[in-house]
Every structure is written in C-alpha cells, then in structure tokens.
Amino acid sequence: MAFVNWLKRHLVVIAGLLTLGYLLLPNVVVTVFSFNNPKGRFNYEWQEFSTEAWRDPCGVSGLCGSLTLSLQIALWAMLGATLLGTMIAFALVRYRFRARSAVNSLIFLPMAMPEVVMAASLLTLFLNMGAQLGFWTILIAHIMFCLSFVVVAVKARVMSMDPRLEQAAQDLYAGPFQTFVRVTLPIAAPGIAAGALLAFALSFDDFIITNFNAGSTVTFPMFVWGSAQRGTPVQINVIGTAMFVIAVLLVLVSMAVGRRRNRQKA
Amino acid sequence: MATVTEAPPLAPAPEGKPPRRRGRWTPYLLLLPGLLWLVVFFALPVIYQASTSVQTGSLEEGYEVTWHFATYWDALSEYWPQFVRSVLYAASATVLCLLLGYPLAYLIAFRAGRWRNLIMILVIAPFFTSFLIRTLAWKTILADGGPVVGALDALHVLDVTAWLGWTAGDRVLATPLAVVCGLTYNFLPFMVLPLYTSLERIDPRLHEAANDLYARPSTTFRKVTFPLSMPGVVSGTLLTFIPATGDYVNADLLGSTDTRMVGNVIQSQFLRILDYPTAAALSFILMAAILIMVTLYIRKSGTEDLV
16 A cells, blocks of 8 residues: 555656656667677677677778768758858847748748658759759758757747847947847857757758758768668667767766856856 | 856846847848748749649650649559558657656656756757667567567567557567557657646646645646646647658658558659659648648647747
C-alpha cells in the first residue's frame, strides 16, 4: 500500500524520466556500438570490443570529406540565414508598413510545410532553370528553410526589448549607427545567437531537402543514408558520439561561464 | 537553454506604436533581400510545381503544359493507400508524442528543481547526433530476437499487436509498429519544447488556489493545468504531425514495402522513376491535404494567433 501511494505521488516524475530514457536510448546504443568490431558490412549486432574506429575516424573513404562539406554548408547557411533573417525580424518588430501580415505568412509557411514538398518543388525549379545541382543548390535550399527559424528567434528577443533604451542613446547624442552597434545589437545578441545556432544545427542535420537538391554531391547525412543501404562503418557511430559529447560539453561550459559572469556582476 | 549573457531587467515597454524612425523606405530595404530569397526559392517553386503537375511528355522529348489534370486522378487512385497510411502513422505518432511528452514537459516545468537545466540539455543534445544515425540505432534496439522483441514476446504483447496488424510474426522491424516508434522518437522533442514553454508560463499560484479550494490533483490538472497548456498542445501537435506526414526516412529505414508512406512515393517518383508530373501532383495533393487539415484543426482548437 505504501508503495502504491509512493507510485501515485511520483507518477509524473517516473513517466517523465521514462520518456527521457526513450529519447536517450538511441544515443546510448550509438555510443556503445562505436566500440564494436562488426564482422559483416553492417554495424547492427554486437560482436566484440574494439577502439579501432576511435583511433582512425577518417578511415572510411568519403566520410570525413562529407563531414567537411556539411560543416562548410552549415556555416555559410548559418551566416546567410542569420543576416537575412535578422534584417526581416527588425523590420517586422520595429516598423509599421503595408503587407505586414502577408510578410508574416510568407515567413510562417516554410515552417508549416512538409520538407518533402519544399524539396520537390525546389527541384522542379532547378530542373526548369537547368541549374547544375551541387554545393550552390544545397546552400540556396538551406538558407531558404533556415530563414524562418532565425526570424522567429530574433523577433522574440527584439520584441521584449525596451525601445526607450534606444531613445535614451539618441538623447545622449549617439548617432543612428552608434545606437545600433552599442545599444541595439548587444541586447538583441542572444536572440541572434540562438537563431544562428538553430540554423547551423538544422542545416548540418538536413537530409530530405538535401537529398532532392544535391545531385551527386554527398553531405554527411547523405553519406549516412548511403551507408544504410551499402553497409554502415563503425566510424559513423564515432562521429555521432563525438557530436553528442561536444554539444553537451559546450552547453555545460557556456552555463558555467554565464554563472561566473553573473556572480562577478553581483 | 542557458543564455550566456542576460540583459539587465527592463521596465515594461510602453504600449502602443513603436517609435517613429527616419525614412519610410527603411523597412522595405531591410525586408527586400530575405523576402526576395523566399519568393524566388520558396513561393516560385510551388508555382513551378503546379505547372509541372499538369504537363505531359517524357524526359527525352521534353515536357509541355497540356492541362492534363488526369495525372491528379491517376496519382490519387494509384497511391491512396500510401496517403491514408501517412495520415494514420503521423496521427498515431502525434498522439503517442503527446502522451509521452506531456509528463516530461510537466516534470521539467514543475518538478525538476535544480535538475531542470540538465534535463533540458538532455532533451536538446540528441539533436546534435545526426537523426539518421539515431534512427539507424533503432534497428539495433528492435532487432529480431533482441532483448526488446524478446520481452514483448514474453509478455504476449506481440500476439496482440500481430492480431491488430501492427507487427508480423515475432518481429517488430519492418512492421508499422517500428515505423510509428521511429516517427514518435524523431518528433518527440518538437512536442516537448512547446509544451514546456506553455506550462512554464502558468502562474504556480493558480495551482495553490485550486488546492486551497479543495481540488484534488487530478481535478487541478483537468480544470487548470491542461486548459492553460492548450497553446503548447496545439503547436506541439502541429510541429509533430506535419513533418511526420511527409517523412520517408523512418518508413524506409525501419519499415518495409508494406509500410511505404506518401513521402517514399514522392521521393522515388522524383529521384528514381523520374516521372516528374506524377511526383509533382502527389506533392501538391499532400500540401493541399495538410493545409486543409491544419486549418480545420486550428479553427476547431480556437487558437488562431499561433504565429
């Protein structure tokens, strides 16, 4: 009876933790199988412990090339989408103009459409234009679908900003440029950073849109897709584990730095 | 997510019109490059696709617009099972995401205490491992004769699911159950994050008030917490359902030819069979179907200010 009562009281916590386990289980499997030494072409069954793949992550032809390409595309897509998206966000929050609601729906639609539809329609455009599929078509597509997410992230931050701070700067004889660089930009920075990070992650991980518009160019997700048909090298799990660990470490470090800065301020 | 730099607390911004700026053209200049990008690479392609869907011809001889609407009819009559399947799978995954995601979002918002940031990181961090790698990991988890399948078999769950047609024999891989499991897994964070955002906004004093008025915890949840979390439920279900309907990765990696969704058909028509008019028609039907379903859903749930 005591146990039933305990269970009742902690039902939400138990259910929540079980869901968290469901979310993390594949990451555990990816990590464990990065130390596997598979007998066949596929790395789905545990055979024996080995650190070989960790010692030579680039040992599979094409893997590290695709990784570099994905990083490059993600970086350029992040820069492009962040620049264009931040400008749109400022215009939407700071100005009244005609066609605002039309602009808002044009921003919303790419997020509300299944990726496969966007991918297919973009491909028909490129085919009609006779464009050469490859690096540039991938980059164009990635900037397109990251743009809306940046707008949303920056808009949220700029909206909560007090416009009187800028008026104060102007009262203190700061020029428009000075006001923007010294006041507006620093306050909007966390929103812009969040948007940029989101764009980078979305671009780096995108498969569906890239699959349609890449031609014979192979990004990292496309390399993984191809290996799912031909045979999955252990190195893929090594890269996956490393990405997870790096992400967690970066967040922990940024939290520690933020906490220290807050303490110094206080 | 932890923000590194926190701005100093601000006085609430005055209501009303934003401050007037110099130059009537400034907003248009700010909008121009980004909007041009969206018009040329998002809106224009949709129009191109509409025109492709009514073309006839062949790859060798070229295509011509002949207003051949029969393509739509042919595509629908041949691939309606895949359409129905997509909606069914996506709807099941969305319901499962809501059932699984709600306790987790609730836990983070109200019960996590000092563990809140850590749990938040653990929800977001898997995003950084490519979702294809994580989906492939489900092949290992659900492997034939593996521990999960063994346990389900021992509990006679597989007998029930096989009777329902969700699994086949003593395997889970290559069945609808595996595809729905993968879809649920892949889109779960898109459910948890909006739910958490709307739960976190609830004033905890409302819970205390309900408690003071002798409401049992279940009543408090039913009458206070859940209604106030509706914006999160609506945006979470949309963020899960829409991408899940168009997904073809889970059906391809975890399913079989019997679990093909409409995304798989569009992908193979476009990239393998190279029948562009049929592919364009299918993709157009999918887009229209989703727009209609989403509009009806938003109307019905009564929250139109989602954007």
